Amino acid sequence: MRILILNQYAPPDPAPTARLVGELSTALQGAGHEVQIAHSAQKYRGKRPSPFWRALREVSALIKLLSNGLRLPRPDVIISTSSPPGLLVIATLLARLRRCRSAHWALDLYPELAFRLGPKVPWFLQSIAYRLVGLCYRSADRLVTLDQDMQSHLRELYGVGSELIRPWVLQRDLPPDAAYPVKETFRWIYSGNLGLAHDWKTLVNAQGLLESRGLPIRLVFQGGGAYWPAAFEFASAQGLKQIDWLDYVADQELVPSLLACHALVVTQNPLTRGLLWPSKLGLIVRLPRPIVFVGPTNGAIASELRNRPGTGVFEPGESERLASYVTTLYENWPPKIPPLVDRKDDRRSAFEAWASVVDRFARTD
Helix, strand or coil, rough: EEEEECCCCCCCCCCCHHHHHHHHHHHHHHCCEEEEEEEECCCCCCCCCCCHHHHHHHHHHHHHHHHHHCCCCCCCCCEEECCCCCCCCCCCCHHHHHHCCEECCCECCHHHHHHHHHHCCCCHHHHHHHEEEEEEHHCCCEECCHHHHHHHHHHHHCCCEEEEECCCCCCCCCCCCCCCCCCCCCCEEEEECCCCCCCCHHHHHHHHHHHHHCCEEEEEEECCCCCCCHHHHHHCCCCCEEEEEEECCCCHHHHHHHHHCCCCEEECCCCCCECCCCHHHHHHHHCCCEEEEEECCCCCHHHHHHHCEEEECCCCCCHHHHHHHHHHHCCCCCCCCCCCCCCHHHHHHHHHHHHHHHHHHHCCC
């Protein structure tokens, strides 16, 4: 079958979604399908624009994707992601114009994320947006989500069902030595984008408590994002001295940079529960390091992480508990965490699930 994948970014851009659609494209090609990726030609790690210019940038991306979708050869199936916001609407329009089937991969749920995290929008505009998106969801031939919370949200708000296919761990070479670093260099790390959907203040406040107790523990922020400057200024205002601010690392250096630290941090704004699944989580849960999760403690992510040895789950604002947890990790280092999990099965299962989605289209044509 001829498959067209729509996403804001495409390989070799380092965006997580670019790498996901790139590997999905390769897997589907290996299954005998003809696959093309339509993208916006924008850069993921460019300068973060103001809200107005970012909105203009997203609209520009949608127009580019629509244009590319009309220009490329007619596909049998369109697979769309959620990047940029509103891509589901463009994909629905293209599927009707090109008279083909469609599958939507809901990596993030819009407009909910925009309404919960962005500026206040009049209720009648929200109503129009929800009605339009609901129509698009019901028009899609297949919907794919990332966890049970997202499935429940789509079912309860829009009355649509979906199947769950987790983002697989991207192909990276693991170093042969994943031994624990020595206690004397204790570091806990938040690596990745720091944006509206992420909590950082709980981490900085916990680090302040650790420093006030005279503990030789360092917090590392590695990456970037819209809230990077705010976090830096907040930490500086408190006079914290044991926080390292590092840039993004090359893809091949990510796993070694994480394994060089003693605990790995994932955060999620509770307002985004059921609307997204932190992409970094897929890799982190497979590394032999304790995990700190700061986010909604009553959601599917927290429920799953509680079953993993060496994981601490905290609500945003629980800096005292978090500092005590990190202190305990330090005092009882090294921990006993299961060894690295083979990620090949992860990818294989996800690729097989996507191949099944496409095969069902072929059987019903």
